[in-house]
Amino acid sequence: MAKKLKIGVIGMSEGNGHPYSWSAIFNGYEAKAMQDCPFPAIPDYLSQQNFPEDGLGESGKVTHIWTQDVEISKHIAAAAKIENIVDNLEDMIGEVDAILLARDDAENHYEMAFPFLKAGLPIFIDKPLALSVKEAQEILKAQQYENQVFSCSSIRYADELDLTLKEQDQIGEIVHVEAAIPKKWDTYAIHLIEPIIARLPNRGKLIDIKSLHSDSISNCIVKWDNTTVYLKVTGKVPVLVNLKFYGENGVVKKDFKDSYNCFKKSLHKFVAIINGEEENIDRRETLEIIQILEEGRK
DSSP: OOOOEEEEEOOOOOOOOHHHHHHHHHOOOOHHHTTTTTTHHHHHTTTSOOOTTTTOTTTTTEEEOSSSHHHHHHHHHHTTTEEEEEEEGGTTTTOSSSEEOOOGGGGGGGHHHHHHHHHTTTTEEOSSSSSHHHHHHHHHHHHSSSTTTEEEEEGOOOOGGSOOOOHHHHHOOOOEEEEOOOOOOOHHTTTHHHHHTTOOOOOOOOEEEEEHHHHHHOOEEEEESSSSEEEEEOOOSOOOOOEEEEEEEEEEEEOOOOHHHHHHHHHHHHHHTTTTTTTTOOOHHHHHHHHHHHTTTO
């Protein structure tokens, strides 16, 4: 049986509550402190789970936390039962077995990840890994071994976005996909790009990426040999996240509903990779996702 990992978590970037939720998935949580989490959806979906049964406590425990503000660190630690607050990122080295870089400000990922990469610690880098292919390659080049870095949009693992065999038969070969999500292109477009690519294994070679941006809305058309995708990131305009699959014979819409489950599955994947039980996401696929993210920013 694989040993229980000691995990360090790094937070916190604007608008991103993952240090709370990811830590709670391993540790459980203190309900009173978590109610003051600045992201109301997190205590809401945590309250619908049964801990420890629905968590990953048997696989690991978040034992250390660093954020840029000690008061934020204290609150996350109290809410998610984290025992140790460190003053410097590097203080975790030698104390933990793995790192969750739970920030989505990709421009800081290389600098924050580098000490842990150099130390040989496996690290889950929150989406997006980088904002350009060059930056992504620099992070991967700093690895001490092949699968040291894991990075993805957790929505990749949302079961409710999978087409059933019956739906696949009904609509036939997928020729087009449409999807929309609110907020910013840099941090949220990947939540569309990654789950779509993961569900289009027969898309073929990437041919073209075209984007059009207004003050608040980003539009992007992606073309492969065998299919096209239309992505819309709507800024402050609220939209429900879904994927609409257009097949040769019909259309199926799949709604994203379960944040907790996809977070848990991505964290389980990270642990399974560390333990040698599962394969990492193909790097070529990750770099293709970053290429679309980069081109779509223009």
